[in-house]
Each structure stands twice: as structure tokens, then as C-alpha cells.
Amino acid sequence: MPAYKRILLKLSGEALMGDDAYGINRATIVRMVREIQEVVQLGCEVAVVIGGGNIFRGVAGGSVGMDRATADYMGMLATVMNSLALADTMRQEGMTARVMSAISIEQVVEPYVRPKALQYLEEGKVVIFAAGTGNPFFTTDTAAALRGAEIGAQIVLKATKVDGVYTADPKKDPEATRYTQISFDEAITKNLQVLDATAFALCRDQKLPIKVFSIFKAGALKRVVMGEDEGTLVHV
């Protein structure tokens, strides 16, 4: 039996590149989809938010002189591309997925309408929330927290490039050690950058726990969903 009835899974956009320098690596996206399929088959209702770091981040545009809000809209469009690729791969693997966008591009994807999203989840469809929150100056981590709270998910699962929350960024500090669990207050006070502070604060206020784990470790998602010891739990 899965430990959670409904989850919000945040997938790293950057991880979609696999070993490529840019974009969507085919083998990587197929592997991610198969891992999601396993937990859907366990009876878990799955909503997904995917990042856009494999294509474009607003902060990169801003740093070379672009208007930041315009650059952020480009970043949101990057998440729409990743969401479409994810849904298409799910279709090829025999799953049913629906993409819902926070910004209006109705010829391409349907708009986000909360009751409709809830209906899809109850029908066992995977719902992919595209275009983040629909607002510049935010990230897809915050979108994951927001949508997770809106759909009544029991937990936000952040599948990322590291296997948990560390005392410092493990990619920069080899001495950093991993927490098994940590409170929101401690993560915020210590300014741990694995999620942005807005996402941490929203989850804390809504008492919505977060699990951070590796997107690269085979079987990790299933282990998390089964309530086994994996990654780091961030809790109230």
C-alpha cells in the first residue's frame, strides 16, 4: 500500500538533459515516466510540476540584460515544452496524462482550472501543471507548493539532482552532510538553497511536508511513495 493517496511530484527540468548539454534526453524522460507509471499502478494519484532549467531560466536572461519579467515568461514557456514532452512520453508508455497551463495558450494546452484538475486526478489521470504559477519572479518549486496545497496533496516530492537536503550545497561543499529530516524553520533559518524560500514558507504555512530525493536513483520514487527511508523529509 502506498503511504500517500495523492502526491505532487516536482521534477527537475535540468535533470531532463541527461548527459546532453541542453534540452530533453530521450532515454532520461522515458526512464522518469516509467518510474511515475510504477507509482500510478500502486494506486497513487499523481500531479506533476516540471522545471525548465534544461531550456531557459529567467535569471539567466536577466543577467545578460533582458527585462527580467520577459525572461521569466520565457522560462515559463520552457516548462510548457517540458510538460508537453512529458505528457507525450506518458502517452507512448500507455498512460493518460493531461497538461494544464497557468498561462493562457489554449491552442496548445488547456488552462489550469482547479475543479477539472481534481476530476482528472480522481479518474486516475496524471495531471501536469505547466507554466509554473503563471507569474514572473517565482519558480516551479513555488508552483509545486502552490498546486500541491490547492489539490490537497499529502506531500510534495522534489525529485532533483541531489539525494536530499544537505548542510550546504553538496555540489560546492564536499564536507556537507545530509539530513534525514529537517524542520521548515531550520531549513529557512539556515537558508538552505535546495528549494526557494517562498516554496518552503508556503509549505510550512499549509503544513504540507516535502520530501527531497534523487531523480537519478532508480526506484527512489517508489520507495518514497511506499514510505521507505529515502532522501530528506522537510516537516513542520
Ligand SMILES: Nc1ncnc2c1ncn2[C@@H]1O[C@H](COP(=O)(O)OP(=O)(O)OP(=O)(O)O)[C@@H](O)[C@H]1O
Ligand atoms: N543545502 C542544500 N542541500 C541540497 N542541495 C542544495 C543545497 N543548497 C543548494 N543545493 C542545490 O540545489 C539544487 C536543486 O535545486 P535547483 O532548483 O537547482 O534544481 P531543480 O529544481 O532540481 O531544477 P530545475 O529548476 O531545472 O527544475 C541541487 O542540485 C543542489 O546543488
Ligand SMILES: O=c1ccn([C@@H]2O[C@H](COP(=O)(O)O)[C@@H](O)[C@H]2O)c(=O)[nH]1
Ligand atoms: O511560477 C513561475 C515558474 C517559473 N518561472 C520561470 O521559469 C523558469 C524555469 O523554472 P525553474 O523553476 O527555474 O525550473 C524560472 O527560472 C523562471 O524564469 C516563473 O517566472 N514563474
